[in-house]
Amino acid sequence: MKNTLLISLSLTSLLFIQACSNTTPITRIGKPSQTTNFTPLAAITLNKSYFKNKLIIEKDNKKGTVKISTANGFNKKSRNKNNVWANNYITALIDKKTGHTTYQINSLIEYKDHDKHSYKEVSYSSGVESKTKQASILKHDISCLGSAYSGCIHTEHVAFSIDSTSIENIAASYSEGAQNKWGCKLSPKKGRDYFASLFVAEIAALVEAVTENK
Secondary structure (H helix, E strand, C coil), rough: HHHHHHHHHHHHHHHHHHHHCCCCCCCCCCCCCCCCCCCCCCCCCCHHHHHCCEEEEECCCCEEEECCCCCCCCCCCCCCCCCCCCEEEEEEEECCCCCEEEEEEEEEEEEECCCCCCCCEEEECCCCCEEEEEEEEEEHHHHHCCCCCCCCEEEEEEEEEEHHHHHHHHHHCCCCCCCEEEEEEEECCCCCEEEEEEHHHHHHHHHHHHHHHH
């Protein structure tokens, strides 16, 4: 009886082992791993060559003028509208007949408020002395989409002219690889001052293009 029972258990164990050996193994699929050979985009070098390649040059043969702008050079990303922020650039207008060049600093200042700030005064260093002068508001846009309870979005295009000697002195201070900036202070009738800045490399690229297009 015992022998019969042992034989029966042995056969059962053998059949179980055989069944397990014929079963197809299950492969568990986990989450795909991140690609390890990803190559990030090369960092942009904000040097004179970069800004020169980004210049906008408009020639008017009838008027005999050439307008050069760095508006496409470097644009800051929008941030919290509760804080004042701006994109700044510089333009040069060459009179081919006289050879005279007029330089203008432009700031597109954006802020959130109930009232217009009116950035109409600018202070800056010419490299020799400090200057304060009136700025012009070329355009003012306002957007009150959604709730205007906390204020509307204002954009002021503020501009002021700067003499050639000051611009050329700033450009002459450029050194390859440096990321230094030139700045100015824009003061409003209401609200806080805004400190605008331009890369010296940007100014140097513009001055070099002016020389080439005179």
